[in-house]
Amino acid sequence: MSHERTEEPMSDEAISDSIETTITTTELDVDETGRRLAAWLGARLGDGAAPEITNLRRPEGSGMSSISVLFDLAWTEGGERQERAMVARLAPEAAALPVFPGYDLQAQFDAMRAVREHTAAPVPRVRWIETSPEALGTPFLVMDQVAGAVPVDNPPYVFGGWLSEMSADEQAAVQETSVRMLAAVHTITDPVAVLPGLAPSASGGSLREHFARERDYYEWTRRDDALSIPCLERSFAWLEENWPEQPSPDVLCWGDARIGNIMFDGTEAVAVLDWESAAIAPREVDLGWFIFFHAQFQMIADFFEMPGLPHLFRRDDVVAAYERLTGTTVRDLDWHLLYAALRHGIVMSQITRRRIHFGEIEAPTDLDEYVMHHPMINALLAGTYSWES
Numbered sequence: 284m285s286h287e288r289t290e291e292p293m294s295d296e297a298i299s300d301s302i303e304t305t306i307t308t309t310e311l312d313v314d315e316t317g318r319r320l321a322a323w324l325g326a327r328l329g330d331g332a333a334p335e336i337t338n339l340r341r342p343e344g345s346g347m348s349s350i351s352v353l354f355d356l357a358w359t360e361g362g363e364r365q366e367r368a369m370v371a372r373l374a375p376e377a378a379a380l381p382v383f384p385g386y387d388l389q390a391q392f393d394a395m396r397a398v399r400e401h402t403a404a405p406v407p408r409v410r411w412i413e414t415s416p417e418a419l420g421t422p423f424l425v426m427d428q429v430a431g432a433v434p435v436d437n438p439p440y441v442f443g444g445w446l447s448e449m450s451a452d453e454q455a456a457v458q459e460t461s462v463r464m465l466a467a468v469h470t471i472t473d474p475v476a477v478l479p480g481l482a483p484s485a486s487g488g489s490l491r492e493h494f495a496r497e498r499d500y501y502e503w504t505r506r507d508d509a510l511s512i513p514c515l516e517r518s519f520a521w522l523e524e525n526w527p528e529q530p531s532p533d534v535l536c537w538g539d540a541r542i543g544n545i546m547f548d549g550t551e552a553v554a555v556l557d558w559e560s561a562a563i564a565p566r567e568v569d570l571g572w573f574i575f576f577h578a579q580f581q582m583i584a585d586f587f588e589m590p591g592l593p594h595l596f597r598r599d600d601v602v603a604a605y606e607r608l609t610g611t612t613v614r615d616l617d618w619h620l621l622y623a624a625l626r627h628g629i630v631m632s633q634i635t636r637r638r639i640h641f642g643e644i645e646a647p648t649d650l651d652e653y654v655m656h657h658p659m660i661n662a663l664l665a666g667t668y669s670w671e672s
Contacts, residue, residue, distance in 0.1 A: 311341060311350060311352070311373075313339055313340065313341055313352065314339075316339070316352060316371075316419060317336050317339040317352075317354065319418055319419055320336060320352075320354075320371060320418070320419065321334055321335070321336045322418075323413065323418040323419070324336075324356070324358070324425075327411060328358055328360070331359055332358045332359050332360065333358065333359055334356060334357070334358040335356070335357045335358070336354050336355070336356055337354065337355045337357075338353075338354060338355045339352060339353070339354040340352070340353055340354070341353070349372050349373060349374060349375055349386065349559065350372070350373040350374075350375060350376075350421075351370055351371070351372050351373070352370070352371045352373065353368070353369070353370055353428060354368075354369055354370075354371070355367070355368055355369070356368075356369045367427060367428075368427070368428035368430075369410075369425055369426070369427060369428055370407070370425070370426050370427070370428045371419075371423050371424070371425050372388075372391075372423060372424050372425075372426065373419060373421050373422070373423040374386040374388050374421045374422045374423065375421070376420065376421050380633075380636060380637045380640045382630065382633050382634060382637065383500075383633075384500065384503045386559065387559075388412065388414065388422045388423070388424055389412065389414055389480075390480055390481065390561065391424070391558045391559050391561065392409055392412045392424050393478055393480060394478060394481070394535070394558045394561035395407070395409045395426070395558050396409055397471065397477045397478050397535070398468060398471075398535070398555070398558075401470075401471050401477060402467045402468060402470050402471060403467045403470070404464055404467040404468050404552075404555045405429075405552055405553055405554055405555060406554070406555050406558075407426045407427045407428070407429050407554050407556070408426060408427045409424055409425070409426040409427075410425050410426060410427070411424065411425045412424040412425075429546055429553050429554040430548075430553070431546035431547050431548045431553040431554060432445055432546065432547050432548075433543060433544075433545070433546050433547070433556075434446050434542050434543050434545075434547075435543070436543050439580040439583060439584070440542075440543070440580070440592075441577075441580045441581055441583070441584045441589075441591040441592050442584065442589060442591070446592070447592065449550075451594075453549075453550050454592070454594075454595055456550035457542070457547065457550050457595075458595050458596060458600070458601075458604070459604060460545075460547070460550055460551055460552050461542045461545055461552070461573075461596075462573075462601055462604040462605050462608060463552075463604075463608055464545055464552050464555050465537065465540050465569060465570070465573055465605065466605055466608040466609045468534075468535060468536075468537045468540070468555070468569070469534040469535065469536075469566050469569070469609065470609075471534065471535045474533060474534060474535040474563050475533070475563060477535070478535065478561075478563070481535070481561065481562060481563045482563060483533075483563055483564075488530065489530075489533050489562075489563050489564045489565065490527070490530045490564060490565055490568070493562055493564045493568060494522070494622075497622075497625070497626055497629065498519065500629055501515060501519070501629050504629060504632055504633045504636070508636070510632075510650060510653070511650070512628075512632055512650050512651060512653050512654060513650060513651055514628065514651045514654055514657045514660040514661055514664075515625060515628050515629060515632065515654065515660075517660075517661075517664055518621055518622075518624070518625040518628070518660060518664065519625065521621065521664055522618065522621060522622055522625065525618060526618075527614065527615040527618055529614070530565045530567075530614070530615065531565035531566050531567055531611075531613075531614050531615075532565070533563050533564060533565065534563070534564070534565070534566045534569075535561065535562075535563060536561065536562050536563065536564045536565075536566070536568050536569045537555070537558070537560075537561060537569050538558065538559065538560025538561045538562055538569070538572075539557045539558075539559065539560050539572070540569040540570070540572050540573045541572065541573055541576040541577070542576075542577070542596070543576070544556045544557040565614075565619075566609075566611070566613075567613060567614060567615060567616060567618075567619040568619060568622070568623075570601070570602070570605060570613060570616070570619065571616060571618075571619030571620045571622055571623040572623040572626070572627075573596070573601065574596060574598050574601050574602075574616075574620060574623075574670070575620055575623035575624055575627070576623070576627070577592075577595065577596035578596075578598075578659070578670065579624075579627070579656045579659060581593055582656065582658075582659055597670065597671060598616075598620075598670035598671070599670075599671070602616065620663065620670075621660070621663045621664070624656065624659060624660045624663060625660070627656070628654040628656065628657070628660060631653070631654045631655050631656070632653040632654050635647070635652075635653045635654075636653070
């Protein structure tokens, strides 16, 4: 794929909708959740713990792939009163039109513990998990809350905020820290032994299995309307036709590897978050997603003739830093960048369906408009997208 900018326009409506979007999510009775959570903790912690929950609230923007509830917890352990800021992460409840077909909370819990125990990545401590829906109406886990700042998605951090306000040297340090976190996640030497529940089948290899799950997810999104979205269909075909001859060895992939899932204190990472999509796969699955995600935000900034952060997370810079930190050679990156764009395109198409369902937008007449970044996908397919502008 060559490196020239596409001229294909995005519609004003598609881009404007992506800047700061209100998306209907699950309603949650916070007070009732607090009462039920306190009762569950009382049974879990045992006699004499006397758990007390205060300052319970739901953060803004929670609820697309899961629901988070923040609270302060005090309890007695070993005769001493303990106090911690906590997060309860709830699996999403059944909705009229969910974004994802399922949510494996146990796999997320296991991945967080494994990365915390076996790598230098600062994953929050996960304390308890409840796989039954009886206590809160849906499974949930409880983990320590960490204080820090996260580059936001809505509106995208390229439009302003603390990262944009940093000096060039500080921004470069954030980039280096972010790539270092990705490299750290990949240091588990035998991910199948550490997380056997994520082990791919022996027949087709991890990348083939990962790809098949994405195809299954795409078909799941089409189960009611049978829509064939051209840019996604063409991406599946191109990826099949250009399958990597020798994929990289397997690592534990973060799954949602991007700076929006890193919490910072200044330029240092204090938490690596969101493990719903953790998988055993070639390292480039994460690396492609990491580069793609910033590029699509920068694409939006370019459309509105805003500066954005074009000097950060550029393809060649990220690859050079990652190879230096890991001592590996990145393979088949063009393939994995398109794969990342396809994967996110499937998610975006389902979010568009939800927004149509809840009356937030009208159904696009151009089916590619179900995917906000379809010009980027089509430029990647044509070999005209630039990663350097």
